[in-house]
Amino acid sequence: MLNKGSGRALSIYAIGDLHLSFNRPVSLYDVNFETDVDKPMDIFGWERHYEQVRDRWIETVRESDTVLIPGDISWALKLNQARYDFDWIRQLPGKKVMSPGNHCYYAQSKKKVREVLPEGMEWIDADYTIVEDRVVAGTRGWNLPGDYHWDEETDRKIYERQAGRLQIALEAAVKDHPDRERIVMLHFPPVTEKSKSSLFMDLMKEYGVSLCVYGHLHGRAHRDAVEGMVDGIRLRLVSCDYIDFQPVLLELQE
Template identity: 70%
Template sequence: MTIYAISDLHLSFNKPVTLYGIDHDRDVTKPMDVFGWERHYDRIRDQWLEVVKPEDTVLIPGDISWAMKIETAKNDFGWIAQLPGKKVLSPGNHCYYVSSKKKVREAMPEGMYWIDADYTVVEGCVVAGTRGWTLPGDHRFWDEERDRSIYERQVGRLRLALEAAVKAEPDKPIIVMLHYPPVTKHVRSSGFFDVMKEFGVSTCVYGHLHGKAAEEAVQGEYEGIDLQLVACDYLDFRPVQVRVPGVDHRNE
């Protein structure tokens, strides 16, 4: 049993579809062709099927669907559900269909689980998550008046998730799912990273950085935490194994 991750699927099916035979012009509301992601759902499907087994788990930290409403997002959830493995999902900045955790969880097909400011346990590891946010000190994107309260609330939500996880599962390694990176090459610390260090997090997977922005990613072991960028275009649309120090998974 192995844990994989891939984020930023950016699906936009306007009706229930199967894994094959999708009509790109009629079934897809927001094609990603302009970004060079032509029929990227086929690329995700083919590579997912190559690596993920039914007994594995796939973490999907955000930007899963372009849907504005949960009823439409169900089309994208249904497509993901047809792929092998259990799935753990968490929100991103484009998950506009999220109005409440309860409603999203009710929309999840069997074998899929939504976390946001809380945690679950998979393959002997705790997986905790929240969305994250733009980081203070990133002068290109940070606006103090606009972003401060959202940032602090998101840091607090990560703390809530980790407090509950450590209390219930004190001996398990911890993986954190964030959509936004907790640090970058421009911003080398944050409240998110401080909270992860405080609670002894082993690994953090995150997305959000696309194209040239991926050059800003901090990856590998950093101050005791293994960081992995898992945005699907960065991974060439192939789920990647999550590195958990001290845990012997199948492909290591």
């Protein structure tokens, strides 16, 4: 079966940075903005953004499709509260593959996150899954050396650790599935206009990654995004305010 209007048999979408904050179980159309949302995003200009995500997701994604969500899914501090956001996402069409962002404080243990995820949802972090016969590997990523927010003393160790986690994921993916196309989910960008190289890009080139989706950049930071083909890897920023809250169809190898 083909995507609606795409002419493609494969159907993988991406959208990041949902930043949900429901404080009780809610359905897609049963949310009281005044009482059910702990951290409204309206202060950032994202007016009732969960409604925009809902409507555009439903217009775009079918049950047979898969949506990649690279980080900052929920503002929840505890896993028990993040479950409300996971359940809201569950009600949207399609299978979902998620990975952590810098605000996913509830995700200290991927084992525990996986234990509470609803059916049809996956969590990857320093590992991979198979989607539409493609390998999808993921981890969080981090600030890049030379970028605006880089602090050598505090960031270097985390940056190198996150690069190591991506290498673990890609090594396993290549060993297990050497002939499949490789896609990477990062939350932080692998390069920016200010930081033109990184360990993440080096690893993706080494392991033959064809496509990387990332988020994290919002508002004025959109101008720092690097997209398109870079050293043979297609880069795509999918933070939800950048893509107008609508999941984007990814360009895959034939």
